[in-house]
Structures are given as structure tokens and as C-alpha cells.
């Protein structure tokens with residue numbers, strides 16, 4: 159089962175190394191990891207997608223991530239309502255007479271053509287994984303020469319109180335970042 | 346008036362002093378030279394022990410940490426000095442031992458250029474440390490060292506490495522050692538206890554008919570001996586210990602069954618397999634403890650108390666998970682525990698006990714000296730009161746079985762990593778803290794040769810340790826596996842040794858050799874009269890085995906038992922001899 163973990167980490171050298179090292183060392187299956195600046199200076203927000211069939215192992219991933227000193231907070235949002243997006247660029251070799259067909263597919267999937275060259279087009283899309291997958295398979299009949307794709311980023315729906323990183327678990331209303339307890343952890 | 350500036354090197358020593366460090370185990374070299382130069386100004390407050398191998402330094406720091414509960418400190422230069430520390434870091438990591446290793450690094454300007462003796466040691470050390478730091482700015486040095494000690498000792502303890510480039514050691518700044526509480530937003534070593542969990546805990550204990558407490562290393566780390574015994578005594582619960590839990594509860598206590606697991610006694614493992622409740626106290630269900638996970642204690646409910654939530658439900662799925670410091674949790678739960686007697690349960694266990702007693706190796710009659718008998722004699726000779734540091738192998742398991750420990754932190758041994766070579770340096774380290782007990786190293790002939798260069802350190806420092814070499818001419822534990830599982834094809838397990846008495850002489854220490862039971866106590870008495878290190882070589886039966894044994898991955902109750910012997914104390918004809 160896919161497990162989506164939103165992770166706040168200190169923006170320090172080697173942090174990515176520590177996280178990938180953890181997944182490798184513990185033999186956890188990682189599907190994607192996206193990292194970028196967050197709303198708070200010095201803090202990066204990661205979206206990690208892991209894929210472990212066993213519930214027990216999924217809990218173990220969560221608590222192992224949390225254990226890393228540079229990891230500030232982790233939230234398993236696998237079962238929570240979220241907006242999730244992946245981003246893709248696809249380059250296609252194209253005959254001028256195919257342009258309409260490509261356009262139709264692109265429109266169907268709410269994607270966009272962002273570059274139209276003499277012999278190529280580049281298609282871009284930002285959507286849920288399934289939509290992106292469908293876009294790619296519908297474009298298969300054409301001469302695709304390059305695909306570049308990011309992993310998933312995710313954000314929970316609803317009101318979020320800004321996290322105070324100085325004292326992450328002390329203020330009322332910010333409990334959403336409080337670490338889970340093993341006994342109450344929902345896999 | 347402006348405050349006087351200190352160099353990074355001076356700041357390192359100042360920080361160590363602030364952390365209460367009075368001994369550092371280390372070895373100099375190019376990239377740590379500034380720090381060693383500055384040491385000359387701190388000799389009054391800090392004693393530096395010159396080791397013979399950086400791995401030795403890490404084990405010394407580890408031994409010091411295990412016996413004291415304080416952070417042990419090791420120091421080395423960059424490159425090979427730092428990589429030599431990896432085994433020691435991994436050993437400390439596996440057994441949750443708090444050490445801080447300080448390494449020199451090439452100057453910041455050339456980091457990444459394959460400079461002379463450059464190794465990306467923080468990169469290498471990530472999987473074998475609790476945390477590690479590369480200090481790139483002298484302004485951050487003091488805070489980093491402070492943080493390193495805090496991380497090493499708090500929560501579930503572990504090793505921390507601080508890598509400090511040479512130019513940072515030379516750079517100057519004002520020394521400020523913050524007194525503020527450390528704020529690491531991502532590091533919460535402890536959590537609050539949930540009342541519901543405590544109630545559930547008590548309910549499960551009060552309802553159990555056949556409970557067993559599994560006492561682990563966490564008892565020592567949490568200093569929860571009293572609380573654990575209180576729980577056991579109140580509800581009449583037998584206690585099984587892990588290898589690293591030995592000493593957490595007194596072996597002589599009637600409720601303490603002994604060590605569980607691969608080389609645990611039959612009655613201990615049978616109790617676990619037949620229990621209706623397991624209360625795991627600061628232990629991590631290592632595979633040497635559980636055997637086959639699928640058949641492990643099949644009918645019991647399980648409570649797991651651990652400070653590290655990632656250990657809970659890792660190997661064994663439990664019914665009640667309690668995150669927290671063991672002592673603290675038990676202090677909460679004990680008032681809710683009802684007094685109870687469990688006569689029936691104890692009768693069953695003592696039945697198993699009687700059966701195994703018949704096979705006890707102490708009752709075998711043989712001309713050769715058996716390892717177990719030698720260790721039992723050491724126990725007698727030290728009145729069960731020594732600090733024992735063992736190495737890895739058969740002698741380690743025999744120690745666990747035949748030396749009874751009544752006090753916490755009186756057995757130091759490498760459990761999780763099983764690092765051969767651990768004992769001698771760990772004992773040297775421990776001797777800088779332990780001044781009241783006799784210190785005995787119990788080490789195999791193979792293991793001793795893996796770190797024997799530290800004998801020179803022991804001599805140079807004049808430390809009071811006695812080294813008992815249990816010489817069976819083999820890498821005995823591996824030979825045992827070859828005998829049992831590889832048709833006795835002894836591939837590379839016979840091992841030769843130097844003449845240990847001549848070796849002792851070469852190092853300028855007293856050495857003795859014993860070949861029979863009667864010679865042991867007199868030799869020990871001689872050794873005890875001598876200040877400084879001594880060595881006793883025990884020539885023991887070559888082909889002896891450690892029994893019982895649960896083969897790796899087998900069911901915990903499927904133990905290979907020592908063959909029965911007849912009334913003359915010899916093995917019965919049909920049974921395989923030794």
C-alpha cells in the first residue's frame with residue numbers, strides 16, 4: 159500500500175542523505191521523494207511516498223523518520239483528504255499533421271503544450287498520479303522521445319495553523335504536528 | 346572589556362570539561378594536531394589515554410559509558426583514524442551506548458578535493474551513529490558539541506560523531522557555553538505517559554496467570570531495577586533477562602530465571618513459550634532472543650515498554666504499546682498492580698528447571714577443564730562481585746550462563762554487533778570509572794588476538810584489570826556451528842596463538858597458565874595481589890559446546906540440549922561426546 163508522509167526537515171547539509179540512507183538501510187521501499195523550501199525559512203517540506211504492504215512496517219517507517227534528529231515533524235496523510243500533484247514534461251517528435259490529435263489528447267487531460275518547435279512539442283501537466291499516468295498512456299501512439307516527471311507532492315485540506323518551529327508541540331491548536339503514539343498510530 | 350578569544354581547539358577541551366569529561370581516549374594525527382597541542386593546557390582537568398588503535402579508543406569510551414552511564418569520549422585524526430572508529434561506533438549504536446567521537450577533518454577549503462587523509466566520515470558514519478555533525482564554522486562549535494552530548498545521552502542513548510576541520514580548530518572566537526535548555530525541534534527523546542495505557546497495563550497484569558517479564562538493557566539504561574523488581578514481586582512474575590539485561594535484576598533473586606534466547610536455559614525459554622502474558626521491559630526482541638518469529642510465544646498477550654517507538658511492533662506485534670522511560674512507566678503502573686501468588690505457574694517452571702539441571706555441565710567429570718567450569722570458578726573467586734567484560738564467542742555465552750550478576754552494570758559485553766576485540770579496550774575504559782570492584786576480562790583466544798595491541802595501553806596506564814583468556818584453540822563459537830550445521834568441517838576455525846605467558850612477559854606484566862580446576866583460585870589470588878594488568882591463560886577443552894542452543898531461526902522451544910551423562914558424570918555411550 160502506498161503511504162504518503164509529509165515531512166518537515168531542517169534545511170541543513172546532508173539531511174537528504176540521512177533520509178535516503180534510512181530507507182536504504184532499513185530496506186524500506188521508497189517510491190518518490192520531493193523536497194523543497196517551505197513557508198518557514200530554514201525548514202524544507204518533503205513529500206515521501208513509500209510502498210510497503212505490511213501495516214507494521216509502515217508504522218515503523220513513520221517512527222524511524224521521526225527519530226532522525228533533523229526531522230522536525232512527520233504526518234502520515236495516506237488516509238487524510240489531500241490535494242496531491244505530480245508534474246510531468248513530455249517531448250514528442252511530431253509531424254505537422256499530428257498536431258491536432260496531440261492537442262485533443264492534451265486537452266482531454268487538462269494538460270498544456272508549453273513549447274511548439276518545428277519538429278517537436280513539449281507537453282506539461284500537473285495533476286494527480288492517475289491522470290498523469292493516463293496522459294502518458296494516451297500519448298503512447300506518438301513518438302515520445304523524453305519524459306521527465308516529479309514524485310508526488312501533497313497538502314492536507316482544511317485550515318492549518320502555522321507551525322511554530324521553536325516549540326513545535328507546545329501551543330494549543332498545533333497538535334496536528336505532535337508525533338503519533340505507537341498505540342494510536344493509524345496505519 | 347572584551348572577552349578573551351579562544352581557538353576552536355581550546356573550545357573543544359573547554360566544552361568537554363563543561364560536560365564533566367575527565368578522561369578522553371584517543372590517538373593523534375595531522376588533522377587533529379591543533380587540538381592535541383591545546384591539550385597541554387588542560388592536563389590538570391582531563392586525562393588523555395593514548396590508545397594503540399582508534400577502534401580501541403571507541404570501545405574504551407563505550408566501556409566507560411556502559412559502566413558509568415555517562416558519555417564516553419574518543420578522539421582521532423581524519424581519514425584512517427576516523428574510519429578505524431566505525432566498528433566502535435556500530436558497536437555502540439547496536440547496544441545504545443552513549444559515546445561522542447571527535448575527529449579531525451581536512452581544512453574546510455579543501456573538503457571534497459580528495460585532500461591527504463580526507464574521508465567523508467560524516468557520510469560514512471550516518472548509518473552507524475545516532476547523529477553526526479560536520480562543523481563548518483567555529484561560531485557553531487561550542488553549541489554543536491553541547492548538542493552532541495545531549496543527543497548521545499538522552500532518550501535512547503547512542504553514539505554521536507563530531508567532525509571538526511583543522512582550520513576550525515585554529516580559528517578563534519569568544520567561548521560561550523550556553524546554559525539554555527537545548528532546543529532541537531525535531532528531537533523529542535521522551536513522551537508523556539497516557540493514563541489509559543497504564544490502566545490497561547495493570548489490567549493485563551492482574552488478569553494474567555502465566556506472565557513473564559522480559560528484562561532488557563533498558564532496565565540498566567533507565568535505572569529501573571527497583572521498579573522492575575517491585576512489579577515482579579507484587580504480582581509474582583518470573584523474570585527472564587536478555588544478554589544485555591543481565592545484572593538489571595539480581596541473578597540470585599528467586600524470581601529471576603536467567604537469560605532467554607538462543608543460549609538461554611530451557612526453563613527460561615519454555616516459560617516464555619508457554620506464557621499468557623509477556624511484559625517486555627526495554628528490550629528489542631532481537632532475533633537471538635525470539636528464534637522463529639512465527640512461533641514465538643504463540644498464546645501470550647504482549648506488552649512492550651520502550652523509549653524508542655520505532656522498536657515497538659518492529660519484530661513482534663504487541664497488544665499494548667507503551668512509549669516511554671521504563672522506570673517512569675513502572676512507577677505509574679505499580680500502584681495499580683494487585684498482589685498475587687502464582688504457585689501453579691512456578692511449579693511448572695521448576696519442573697523444567699529440574700530436568701535441565703541433570704544436564705548441567707558443572708556435573709560432568711572429565712580430565713579436561715571445561716570453559717563453563719572455569720567461569721564458574723572465576724565467579725567463586727570473585728565472590729560474584731567483579732565487573733566482568735566479555736568478548737564474543739562461546740566464552741561470552743558461558744559467562745552469561747555461569748557467572749551470576751547481582752548488580753547492574755557489572756557485565757559489559759557486545760551484544761547486538763557481537764564485536765570481537767571489544768573486551769580488552771572496553772575494560773580499560775571502564776577501569777577509569779570503576780574503582781571499587783575487581784575487573785575481569787573474559788576473552789577467547791581468537792578475540793584476544795583481535796585487539797591485543799591495547800595491552801600496551803593497559804600497561805602504559807597501569808590499569809587494574811585481570812585478563813582471563815579462555816583458550817580452546819578455536820574460534821569456538823564458529824566451530825560449534827560448523828560441528829552442528831556443517832558436518833564438523835572446520836574451515837578456518839582452528840586458530841593458533843602466541844605463547845601468552847611470553848607475550849605477558851614481553852609487555853612486562855605477570856602471566857599465569859591454568860589447566861585444571863584446582864589451579865584457578867590460587868592463580869586468581871596471585872593476580873589479585875598485583876596492581877596493574879595481569880593475564881591468566883585457561884587451557885580448556887577444545888571441542889566443548891554451549892548448550893542449550895536454539896539454532897538460528899528455529900522455534901524458541903526447540904532447543905538442542907546437552908546430552909545426558911551417567912551417574913559417573915560421563916556422557917552416556919550413545920550420546921555424542923562433547
Ligand SMILES: Cc1cc2nc3c(=O)[nH]c(=O)nc-3n(C[C@H](O)[C@H](O)[C@H](O)COP(=O)(O)OP(=O)(O)OC[C@H]3O[C@@H](n4cnc5c(N)ncnc54)[C@H](O)[C@@H]3O)c2cc1C
Nearest residue numbers: 561562563567587588606607608627629652671760761763
Ligand atoms: C554470540 C552471541 C550470542 C547471543 N545470544 C543471545 C542469547 O542467547 N540471548 C540474548 O538475550 N541475547 C543474545 N545475544 C545478544 C543479542 O544479540 C542482543 O544484543 C540482545 O538480546 C539485546 O538485548 P536488549 O534488547 O535487552 O538490549 P538492546 O539491544 O540494547 O535494546 C535495548 C532496548 O531498550 C530500549 N531502551 C533504552 N533505554 C530505555 C529506557 N530508558 N526506557 C525504556 N526502554 C529503553 C531501547 O530503545 C531498546 O529497544 C547474543 C549475542 C552474541 C554476540
Ligand SMILES: Cc1ncc(C[n+]2csc(CCOP(=O)(O)OP(=O)(O)O)c2C)c(N)n1
Nearest residue numbers: 738739740763765789790791792820821822
Ligand atoms: C570482528 C568479528 N569477526 C568475526 C566474528 C564471528 N565470530 C563470532 S564468535 C567467533 C569466535 C570467537 O573465538 P574466540 O574468541 O576464541 O572465542 P570462543 O568462541 O572460542 O570462546 C567469531 C569468529 C565476530 N563476531 N566479530
Ligand SMILES: [Mg+2]
Nearest residue numbers: 789790819821
Ligand atoms: Mg577460542
